[in-house]
Amino acid sequence: MNEIEDRLEELRRSGLYRKLRMVSGPQGPRVLLNGKPVLLLCSNNYLGLADHPRVRQSAADAAMRWGVGAGASRLVSGNMTVHRRLEEMLADFKGTEGCVLFGSGYLANTGVVSSLAREGDLVFSDELNHASIVDGCRLSRAETFVYRHKDMDHLEWGLAQAKGRGALIVTDGVFSMDGDVAPLEDIVELAGAYDTRVMVDDAHGTGCMGPDGRGSVAAAGLEQEVDVIVGTLGKALGSYGAFACCDRTMAKYLVNTARSLIFSTALPPPAVAGAMAALELLNEEPRRVERLARNSRVMREQLAENGVVTGDDQTQIVPVIIGAAADAMSVCEELLAQGVFAQAIRPPTVAEGSSRLRIAVMSSHTKSELTDAARLIGRLAKPFAAQHQVERARVLASGEPDRSRIYDGLSEAA
Ligand SMILES: Cc1ncc(COP(=O)(O)O)c(C=O)c1O
Known part of the structure; x- marks a missing residue:
């Protein structure tokens, strides 16, 4: 066996082996998974816009008008009019002066953080x-x-230890695996007191919370206090790509320093135009955001009725903690066998011992779909969730290091 096979075998042994599942058709509330119809409870197509006819049509029209690919980085072959227009719409949506598009949320975060913090900074x-x-x-x-x-x-x-080296505080707005919201007001206050910039990744707040779905920063009324708000186009906005909203000077700085923007091909025009149509729909149909909030509430209440505690937050991301990776996978497979697709999330995405089902509610689910699914999830997950609570209480009482709080190998100061 070669070394790569050995590594794969190790992943299988530890219950961390991953494989791609085959889905037919768009990311609607129900999909065909390996040919079998299932309720989809793990897609970030929160507002049902990825498969909306107007979004599809806009992307198709853009392909005919501007072509499929952008050809190069925007700094090389030019900023296309369609990119500029979406940047203006997003700045307006987020209430900032400027906006810079990126190829994806991953590229936006790596680009913005590494632009704002340099060697010697904290x-x-x-x-x-x-x-x-x-x-x-x-x-x-x-x-x-x-x-x-x-x-x-x-x-x-x-x-207080940074002694002037503090360059940036960075936080998710809505945490992607736990569905809770960052204490943005406190963070901004501390940043002011210690003269540090703030960046918020609002990948899961954008389109989902705050006035008109403008996100977690707008919900806290802090658009003018946060230096950079990152958002993705690939989740509630139904397309692909990402953006950083900020003031004009910061936008110029990012264009000049963010390597993931400088050294990567610009977003394809159909993805840009799709996001534009999605933003228009969000503006015209605020009931989508209201319905997402209602559905999130239904899922959380129904899970509680079925014995599964999901925390105090009210967002569309609902974590059902199972514990061990292998147990999370077996609950996921059992759910699938009964027609519900809620992917198990395991390390390194979440901390060891906190593998879970990450339920993602969409505005396009019906109340009865969610109620039935919650009953099933409750029946399968409750014994594991209860066991996890007991184990966590034991660890906390014993003073042993709590492994579930050490994330991705980074602990205290690195
Ligand atoms: C909080 C958060 N930020 C960034 C990303 C990356 O965004 P993208 O999928 O657009 O690369 C994700 C998820 O994928 C996310 O959950």
Whole structure:
């Protein structure tokens, strides 16, 4: 056996082997998975816009008008009018002066973090931030202080040690695997006190919360206080790509320094035009955001009725903690056998011992679909979820290091 086979075998042994599942048709509330109809509970097509006829038509028209590919980086072969127009729409949507498009959320986060933090600087990053932020911190060559999840005392302690080296506090707006919301007001206040910039990755807040779906930063009324708001086009906005909203000077700086923008081909015109149509629909039909909120509430309430606690937050991302990776996979497969697709999420995406089903609710689900699914999930997940709570209480009482709080190998200051 060669070394790669050995590594794959190790992943299989530890319950961490991944494979791609085959889905036919668009990301609607129901899909065909390996030919079998299932309820889709793990797509980020939160507002049902990825398969909306107007979004599809807009992408098709753009392909005919501007072509399929953008040809090169925008700094090389030019900024296409369609890119400029979407940047203006997004700046308007987020209430900022400027906006810069990126190829994806992953590229936006790695690009923005590594532009704003340089060797010798310190970055402050929530321990549950998305992997693309973690990778941005690594690329920046700055030191990273990973503060405990939403723990403002820990963040302040770190800021106080920085002695002027603090360049950036970075946080998810809505945490992608836990569905909770960052304490943005407190973060902004600390940033002001310690003269540090703030970046919020609002991948899962954009289109889903706040006034007119403008996101977690708008919900907190902090558009003018946050230095950079990153959002993706590939989730609620139904397309592909990402953006960084900021003031004009910051936008110019990102164009000049973000390597993932400079050295990567621009977004394809059909993806840009699709996102434009999605933004228009969001504006015309606020009921989509209202319905997403209602559906999130239904899922959380129904899970609680069926014995599964999901935390105090009310977002569309609903974590059902199982514990061991192999157990999470077996619950996922059993659910699939009964017609519900809620992908199990395992390390390194989440901490060891906290593997889970990450339920993603969409505005296009019906109340009865969610109620039936919650009953089934409750029946299968409840014994594991209860066992996980007991184990966590034991670890906390014993003073053993709590493995579930150490994320992606980064602990305290790296
Ligand atoms: C919080 C967060 N940020 C960034 C990303 C990356 O975005 P994209 O899929 O557009 O690369 C994701 C998910 O993929 C995410 O959950």
